[in-house]
Amino acid sequence: xxxxxxxxxxxxxxxxxxxxxxxxxxxxxxxxxxxxxxxxxxxxxxxxxxxxxxxxxxxxxxxxxxxxxxxxxxxxxxxxxxxxxxxxxxxxxxxxxxxxxxxxxxxxxxxxxxxxxxxxxxxxxxxxxxxxxxxxxxxxxxxxxxxxxxxxxxxxxxxxxxxxxxxxxxxxxxxxxxxxxxxxxxxxxxxxxxxxxxxxxxxxxxxxxxxxxxxxxxxxxxxxxxxxxxxxxxxxxxxxxxxxxxxxxxxxxxxxxxxxxxxxxxxxxxxxxxxxxxxxxxxxxxxxxxxxxxxxxxxxxxxxxxxxxxxxxxxxxxxxxxxxxxxxxxxxxxxxxxxxxxxxxxxxxxxxxxxxxxxx
Numbered sequence: 001x002x003x004x005x006x007x008x009x010x011x012x013x014x015x016x017x018x019x020x021x022x023x024x025x026x027x028x029x030x031x032x033x034x035x036x037x038x039x040x041x042x043x044x045x046x047x048x049x050x051x052x053x054x055x056x057x058x059x060x061x062x063x064x065x066x067x068x069x070x071x072x073x074x075x076x077x078x079x080x081x082x083x084x085x086x087x088x089x090x091x092x093x094x095x096x097x098x099x100x101x102x103x104x105x106x107x108x109x110x111x112x113x114x115x116x117x118x119x120x121x122x123x124x125x126x127x128x129x130x131x132x133x134x135x136x137x138x139x140x141x142x143x144x145x146x147x148x149x150x151x152x153x154x155x156x157x158x159x160x161x162x163x164x165x166x167x168x169x170x171x172x173x174x175x176x177x178x179x180x181x182x183x184x185x186x187x188x189x190x191x192x193x194x195x196x197x198x199x200x201x202x203x204x205x206x207x208x209x210x211x212x213x214x215x216x217x218x219x220x221x222x223x224x225x226x227x228x229x230x231x232x233x234x235x236x237x238x239x240x241x242x243x244x245x246x247x248x249x250x251x252x253x254x255x256x257x258x259x260x261x262x263x264x265x266x267x268x269x270x271x272x273x274x275x276x277x278x279x280x281x282x283x284x285x286x287x288x289x290x291x292x293x294x295x296x297x298x299x300x301x302x303x304x305x306x307x308x309x310x311x312x313x314x315x316x317x318x319x320x321x322x323x324x325x326x327x328x329x330x331x332x333x334x335x336x337x338x339x340x341x342x343x344x345x346x347x348x349x350x351x352x353x354x355x356x357x358x359x360x
Contacts, residue, residue, distance in 0.1 A: 001329045002026040003357050004337035006059040008293040009043035017047035021054040023353040029059025033096040041074045048081035056082050060089035060158045062096040064105040068113045072120035076147035084151045091158030098247050099288045107163035114171035123149040162192050169196030174209025179312030183331045211335040216314035218355045225305050225315050233348045235295035235303045237339045241311045242269050243287055259310030293342045318355045
């Protein structure tokens, strides 16, 4: 099992990547959401220039906000600074698009986006459609120090639906998923990705990477799972599940993703959103306020034990967390990546490194 951290990137706090390397984490992912955080690639450049071991990448980059060649050249530039330890997490843009009132990229367009990305990041020429025309493109100066594609950048695709999973199998080197995956769901997802790979003549390697995004907090002796300290450290990431459920509900009326043990909490949260000051067409701005970075005080009451448990939070004693990790490793996960609140990130992650990773 590898241990990673997803960071809500603030460019003035790039030293957190250096600290993570010193703590012993394997990977650091910079979240990419243009209306919420600093630019992920700018922060990764600073991190790359000041670290030597830790793997660095986007967590995850947003396909609809950048052309595929732009994403390829951005991450290949980071690979020039951190050769062989750079990766690209990529998704359709759930949060980054929702905070502008827009939908994520459609499955067909995302699949072709990945096709172009993979070719460019392997130093190949590829036909690239734009504006109704298609032209062959390639990096013109791959050996002159501008970028590095001599060491291909692994592509980790954020995917849950069947079409995105097939695209991940066809063009990805791994998958990013949420923490609350069951063994059956992971197996079904792997079968779908294998079918996607077979459709383009690929066979997924045995070490196909699966990173699971979540959060953790090591409890102190006698501490409750909903203590103020715990909520301070993991509240923003736990609340992000409510944001996700809300967005799906607004888009389709679907509530099937709402955890069964959170149904009452969901009804309370929905009532809370209906009373927001902003009009319905701007309400997404308030719903995503603080998204994964800090917890607005008015949302604190929604961080319950039911929400934490049903969203896969690794909250418990060191022994309890290690048992949870063993179970996830047995399910086939390659990496657990944690996203704590910004204000308490160093304390939370140092605690986890010292009390869990050191013993794992």
